[in-house]
Each structure stands twice: as C-alpha cells, then as structure tokens.
Amino acid sequence: MFRTRRLRKSEGIRRLVRETKLSVDDFVYPLFIEEGENIKTEIVSMPGIHRFSLDRISEELDEVVALDIPAVLLFGIPSNKDDEGTETWNDNGIMQQAIRFIKKNYPSLYVITDVCFCEYTSHGHCGIIHDNDVDNDATLVNIAKQVISHAKAGVDMVAPSGMMDGTIDMIRQSLDNSGFPNLPIMAYSVKYASAFYGPFRDAADSAPTFGDRRTYQMDPSNRDEGMREATFDDQEGADILMVKPALSYLDIIRDLKNNFDRPIACYNVSGEYAMVKAAAQKGWIDGEKVMMESLLSMKRAGADIIITYFAKEAAKILNK
Ligand code: PBG
16 A cells, blocks of 8 residues: 555654745745834734834844844835825935834844835825826836935845836846946735735725726736736846735745746735734634744745745744
C-alpha cells in the first residue's frame, strides 16, 4: 500500500519534511500616520491596528524593531485634502516627515511608501478627475512629483498602488533622471477592485465620494489580465510584483511566481484581517491558528513577501 502517513507520525519527522516555512523575514507591517498631535486611534473594524500621529509613532516602531520585522509600509493621512492631492508632493507633508523621522530614529528599519492619492484627494479617487473618471496620463505627472518628494525625504522603496497605466515606466524614468537610480519599485501589479478593502478605507479615510474604483482596479473575474498587468510592470522595470488582496487570489500569486523572475509580494488586506479578528472575538475560530495558516498559505502559493496587519502578532509566535 502507498502509505503517506509514515512521514506524519511525529513532530520530528513533520519538521524534517515541512515544505513551507514562515519567517519574520517575510513580513512588511503597514502603518497609518495621521497629521496632528497626540493621536492613537484604534480602527474599529481592525482591532489592534491604530492611526498614530508622528509624536506617538515611536511606541509602535519600538515594538516593530524589537520583533525584528524588517520593513514597514507607510500610509499618510493628511489634514488637508484637495482635488488633485497636492499634499502628496509637499516636501514637508506627513509622509515626508514620517520618512525622515523613521530613517533618522530607526535606521535599520526598511521604509516603503504607498504611492497613491486616494487619502489625499477630496473625492477619494486615486488621481485627477476629468469627466467623472480618473485621468490616467494627467495623474502620471503627479505620481512622478509624489515619488520624487518621497525619494528626497529618504524612502527606501516606493510602492505605487493606484493602478494607472504606465505608472512604473513613469516612476522609473523620473527616479533615474533625478539621481535615484538605485531606488527600487514594488508595483501593486495585480490589484483587484475588491470589497476586502472596506476597513482600510475607514482607516485611511480614503473611500471614494462617488462611484467606485472599477475603471482602474481589476475585475476579480480576470486571471489572464493579471498576467498582462504583471508583464507590463515587469517590462517597465518593477523590482517586485505584488498581488492584492491575497487570500482570495492565491491562484494569481502562484501564476506570478511561476511566470516571473522577480520577488513576488502579496497584500493580506484589511478585510481579510477583520474577518479573522471578528470570528475569533466571537469564539468561532482559533484566531491565532487561522492567522498562521492563512499566512502560510500565501507563502505556499508563492509569495516571497507578505504585507500584513498580522505582522506583529505572527512575529511574536515565530520568535518564540
Ligand atoms: C490605496 C490603497 C488601498 C489599499 C492599499 N492602498 C485602498 C484602495 O485601493 O481602496 C487597501 C489595503 C487594505 O485593504 O488593507 N489605493
């Protein structure tokens, strides 16, 4: 008889044949940084996750560094919004201040910025609106300004999330022409128009005031199109390709892993976090075990990097 159970008999042999291993090295922890003072506000739909003002962010960063999490992904929440999101390229904006603060006080922490406009525009869309839709090419010009401003502040990597065509090409050229040829780009390459972003939009105050994001984010029905998106970003010079969300899109993570010779990242998004937390609070699932199994499944699917709100909790377990 074929007996597969022989290699499951004890923890010793299970450890020896284990194919996928999670590590704290895999994690990027997202941070919401709000302009203002003395802010530490828990996001109702994301228990354990807070918005911080810069004067209180150290309590969070101390913990991240102590847990040996290698990187953070920054989201800025400005006090002033306008039609174009001009605050995104203010060299003294909240994002730029945050980059400088973290690189000065936590030099070993790798700082990635989310490059987008939805937290900064009065209408909540990811670019400039013309005729009730986001104007792709006009938005690209502002993306370049935003990225250069982050670069000047000392960011380690930029991660454009707006899903405008030509973004990676525009950013690569701008960085190269401005003296930042060594600054890498993590592309939100395959980003779906997903209901799983619900809690994030509360966290980052970025829900669109009209319409939705389906003219720029991808249709969840499409797999081949994901390959097309990743191909363009790869050819335009993205250093890392990302799939977002993660759990409902593990097939796409595997597609990218099999087809591109680039590190693959996935974003375990706010709604995925909220579901686990809510069910665990009700006592309906073992939250820790479901968390670890979910993160493991992303790695098994092919993710080299996992952006997750669970990073601290999972690190505590992995560091034991
Ligand atoms: C900005 C952005 C979003 C997320 C990351 N960057 C929101 C969106 O596209 O609406 C979502 C992250 C999450 O849900 O955790 N464009």
